Amino acid sequence: MAKLTKKQKDAHAKIDKNKLYSLEEASALIKEITNTKFDASVDVAVRLGVDPRKANQMVRGVVTLPHGTGKDVKVLALVTPDKEAEAKEAGADYVGLDEYLDKIKSGWTDVDVIITMPSVMGKLGPLGRVLGPRGLMPNPKTGTVTMDIAKAVSEVKAGKIDFKVDKTGIVHAAIGKVSFSEDKIADNAKELFDTLMKLKPTAAKGVYVKSIYLSSTMSPSVQLDPKVVA
Helix, strand or coil: CCCCCHHHHHHHHCCCCCCCECHHHHHHHHHHHCCCCCCCEEEEEEEECCCCCCHHHCCEEEEECCCCCCCCCCEEEECCHHHHHHHHHHCCCEEECHHHHHHHHCCCCCCCEEEECHHHHHHHHHHHHHHHHHCCCCCHHHCCECCCHHHHHHHHHHCEEEEECCCCCEEEEEEEECCCCHHHHHHHHHHHHHHHHHCCCCCCCCCCEEEEEEEECCCCCEEECHHHHC
16 A cells, blocks of 8 residues: 555544534535645545436436536537537537547547437447447436537536446536635535435435545545435
């Protein structure tokens, strides 16, 4: 195991491992213990009491963070020519169709989100092997397969993220940057938590939110009191 640096030791020392922090306390503490030279992401991990292997307990959704993600999200709009102007005006970074499909076939995936139209999905099917593992395959459930291209692009650029419980029952999401004020970090986290509560499967029994941890890209994690979502 690698030795901790002095800064890492100082960060760990500021966390009470036996305490469940409030969201406000955790948001302030994450800012205090992050010492990166870059603007680190603030991440949340929520362990849910669901069995993701069962279709009726899958938790997946989208949320628009009130203060955005702090990240310049690169959007590729795979659209027919009649929708290109709409996509460009809404702020898509890359707009087109066949030329980008060819680039993806060659391994190009230098984007964060792909938005497309229902009529184009048939062409994307064969690219699932490339896009799927990277979380880039458009999906109607996340609003990335739509005829309202302008709205979809604008929402993603404004801070809309999608999330999905993994096979271990945990939802991971980036909810901002360390440069955000603690109030903005807390606001974004609350929006995600509220959305998760609305998505609680009726088939899920027992405790729904088992644990919540807040961390930044290179900081130790801070455990929140699960009651913050109540």
